[in-house]
Amino acid sequence: MTRPLCRAALLIVGAALALSGCGIPSTGVVEAGGPASGITATTPLYFVQDGALVAIRRAVPEAGDAAAAIEEMLQGPDVVERSRGVTTRVARTSGPGSLFPADGTVEPGATVFPSAAATEAAAEPVRATAEGDRVSVVLPRGVKAERSALAERQLICTAGRAYRMALRDTAPVTVTVTAADGARAEGTDQDCPDP
Template sequence: MTNSARARRIALAGLLAGALGGLAASTLTGCGIAPTGVIDAGEPAYGVKAPGKPVPDVQLYFLGPAGLRAASRPAKAAVGPEEAIRLLLEGPNEAERQRGLTNVLPVLPGRITADVRNDEVTLRLPMNAKRLDTPSVSQLVCTAANASVPGSRHPAEVRVTLVGDNVKVGPMVCGGTNAFPLIQAGPSPSATPAG
């Protein structure tokens, strides 16, 4: 093949590529979709999942129209019970409010701290623990149980106790939509010695 034939083929290929590019551009601009501005649609996407590594998140429990509901928020690292409770007390974000979620916890006179040991969490409240209603207790228990707790237990197996003003409530477990008192297994009536 001569140099002039090669030059003609290259020129022809360039002309063909330009024509196809122009055709594609005119097709895409003529599809009838008008440009829009920025649309506010809730929280922005966070990070990219690395293969084999789940993106950490934190589960906060708010009250919704049909009862207690989880709201998952992205996190940079695992979130422990105390930090999860702090986020819970800040209330639902805009996207969660649009889903009908609300916080029923009362305004507290101080902060809540958490003591964590294996599959047990003790939340120390700045008020009498028995003054909280059932939905408030469920919000606290389920948020703490679904946070990062040592021991790799399923959230339904994490025992949560509320302590405030020397009053103890619990231990309790999260049943998904409510907190329930942990039923301690004792000896069965047939196992007691006859006397």
């Protein structure tokens, strides 16, 4: 065998050995519709950074469920996200008073003392119904949203992009959000930033 052929053969054998021991376990048979073991589905949740909407991927218990995605978004940005300047214009409150200061952001670590009525309101779930390419979201009492286009886009983009995962379609999803006080917002997820 010539020297270049020997080197090529050694490289191929070495590469095959390296790839065969890369440490990724086989998953075996996976039920239809379920992700392979070790892979967690993530959903884009929308927050605000530097005055603009930003998508952050999070593991949500039920991928494709708009209500579950909104519930996760209502928990707000985590410590790492807040350290990078990520804020929210929508949050679940647990007591009287506003978590929204004059600039519209939720104060990280704000302490609120819950009343019995506020604790009951905080336990109410977000409701969402979907049909075709439309999603209707009803926010419970205890959810505080700034009256702004950014707050509306946070809700619309989070619900629309979550539902799109179940829809498996590229057409825009139209989302209608109704607050507990009856205020409504409607829009599509067409211009939502990608994660």
